[in-house]
Amino acid sequence: MSGIRELRRDDLPAVCALYEQVVRSGSTEPSEQLVRYFERTFFDYPWSDPDIPSLVYTDSDGTIGGFIGSHVRRVRWDNRPLRLACSGQLVAAPDPRHRGAGALLVRRYLAGPQDITITDGATDYMRRIWIGLGGQTHASASTGWAKFLRPAAVGGFLMQRSGHRFLSRSLTAVAPAIDAAIRPILGRLGGFLPPEPVTTAEELSVDGLVEQVSDAARRLRLRPDYDPKYVQWLFEELAAVGFRGVPVRHLVRGRSGKVVGWYIYHLAERGIAQVLQVAAPMGDTGAVLDHLFRHADVHGAAAVLGRVEPSLIGELRQRRCFLVPTDWCLVHARDPAVLAVLGTPQALITRLDGEWWMGHHSIGLSEKRHPPMRVST
Amino acid sequence: MSPVRAEVGSLIVDLIRDRLGLDVEGPDTDLLDSGLLDSLALVMLIAALEESFACELPLDDFDLEHFRSARRMTEFLESSGVLESRFP
Numbered sequence: 001m002s003g004i005r006e007l008r009r010d011d012l013p014a015v016c017a018l019y020e021q022v023v024r025s026g027s028t029e030p031s032e033q034l035v036r037y038f039e040r041t042f043f044d045y046p047w048s049d050p051d052i053p054s055l056v057y058t059d060s061d062g063t064i065g066g067f068i069g070s071h072v073r074r075v076r077w078d079n080r081p082l083r084l085a086c087s088g089q090l091v092a093a094p095d096p097r098h099r100g101a102g103a104l105l106v107r108r109y110l111a112g113p114q115d116i117t118i119t120d121g122a123t124d125y126m127r128r129i130w131i132g133l134g135g136q137t138h139a140s141a142s143t144g145w146a147k148f149l150r151p152a153a154v155g156g157f158l159m160q161r162s163g164h165r166f167l168s169r170s171l172t173a174v175a176p177a178i179d180a181a182i183r184p185i186l187g188r189l190g191g192f193l194p195p196e197p198v199t200t201a202e203e204l205s206v207d208g209l210v211e212q213v214s215d216a217a218r219r220l221r222l223r224p225d226y227d228p229k230y231v232q233w234l235f236e237e238l239a240a241v242g243f244r245g246v247p248v249r250h251l252v253r254g255r256s257g258k259v260v261g262w263y264i265y266h267l268a269e270r271g272i273a274q275v276l277q278v279a280a281p282m283g284d285t286g287a288v289l290d291h292l293f294r295h296a297d298v299h300g301a302a303a304v305l306g307r308v309e310p311s312l313i314g315e316l317r318q319r320r321c322f323l324v325p326t327d328w329c330l331v332h333a334r335d336p337a338v339l340a341v342l343g344t345p346q347a348l349i350t351r352l353d354g355e356w357w358m359g360h361h362s363i364g365l366s367e368k369r370h371p372p373m374r375v376s377t
Numbered sequence: 378m379s380p381v382r383a384e385v386g387s388l389i390v391d392l393i394r395d396r397l398g399l400d401v402e403g404p405d406t407d408l409l410d411s412g413l414l415d416s417l418a419l420v421m422l423i424a425a426l427e428e429s430f431a432c433e434l435p436l437d438d439f440d441l442e443h444f445r446s447a448r449r450m451t452e453f454l455e456s457s458g459v460l461e462s463r464f465p
Contacts, residue, residue: 003438060440096412100419100441107420108436125417132420 007054046230057101066092066101074225085114086355120354122328135332143308144326152178153302191320194293204249216281222347241359261288275306277352286315311345389447404447
């Protein structure tokens with residue numbers, strides 16, 4: 001009898017082989033790094049929850065024909081602890097007899113004991129499956145924003161992504177000169193290039209993030225329930241995801257020295273910076289964004305990308321950010337009140353709290369690693 | 378085949394045609410090997426069966442083989458006791 005059961009540690013070689021074959025290199029020999037990565041992100045991470053395990057679909061002979069990764073986060077809703085399950089890697093063996101296994105795994109995962117289930121890197125196809133299973137689209141978080149700092153460099157990046165190698169190489173070669181000519185004009189237009197910030201920044205420590213989110217509890221109805229052990233793990237994993245660049249974590253202070261907020265993002269020199277979390281619980285979101293944009297600009301980023309959190313939308317518009325497509329963010333919860341809060345500025349559930357940032361597809365692939373760079377505050 | 382089975386099989390064929398928009402010839406059309414039943418179609422089919430037969434299909438012991446054809450689905454619903462309540 002085939003069916004669905006929880007992932008066991010001794011399943012990892014078979015699961016990694018399937019993942020390597022379907023999602024990564026096509027080989028059925030997974031790298032040792034991938035096996036270790038799955039082990040530490042599924043079993044050995046601080047918030048691993050045996051009630052909400054990763055799942056495998058097995059054939060009648062025990063062969064694994066699919067699996068879904070589970071990444072559990074802890075959140076608080078009106079100070080009540082909730083479990084948020086991130087539906088992660090989903091893979092089904094490519095043969096026809098396993099064609100529906102992915103949907104069965106998602107269906108089983110959504111029926112788990114968690115209060116909220118999310119996925120923040122979903123495709124159109126997965127969105128339709130989730131909707132069919134009672135999930136919803138988190139509209140704002142499914143919309144991306146972009147702050148363009150070096151438009152020609154962005155053009156080169158887009159050419160590269162769309163497979164136009166020659167055009168990409170040519171444009172990348174001349175991009176610095178084009179951008180050098182364009183940027184003074186953008187600067188004169190106002191709002192396009194980030195001004196010198198009136199704030200200062202220091203590195204956001206593990207304890208600093210725990211303290212800031214805890215202090216913000218009075219203003220946030222739904223927030224992560226960070227603890228030092230989890231945040232330490234989180235920061236180490238952010239650093240391990242090398243292909244997006246260098247993780248930057250800043251605590252931002254106003255002129256008086258008082259904390260106004262913080263941000264965490266991946267900085268890629270002459271590339272795309274990806275924002276994971278921006279927070280300003282006291283309301284000075286603009287000051288935090290200004291510092292972030294300036295920091296990315298000074299360090300050579302071509303553009304800063306993020307997803308539209310309800311607390312950011314007004315400030316993004318003032319700073320000439322553009323709305324751009326991004327991955328779908330899908331949510332499922334039995335209590336509609338939780339879903340209602342998710343779409344408001346009273347919720348701080350960001351990309352940092354999902355699984356979008358994780359490096360399942362890049363771990364151990366050296367060609368995908370961003371070269372090292374020096375980053376200052 | 379019993380009249381109940383034939384009626385259920387016919388109902389499932391209609392569900393597959395109407396709700397999934399799949400062109401199936403009859404209750405023995407193989408949905409898996411033909412590639413007609415992908416993940417999205419399966420989700421829609423499960424929802425349609427649960428709605429039409431007022432039942433909840435199992436979560437864990439869920440064998441894709443039960444969905445190979447309309448006839449296999451009928452047998453599965455019968456063995457699960459779903460048909461007893463609808464066709465006593």
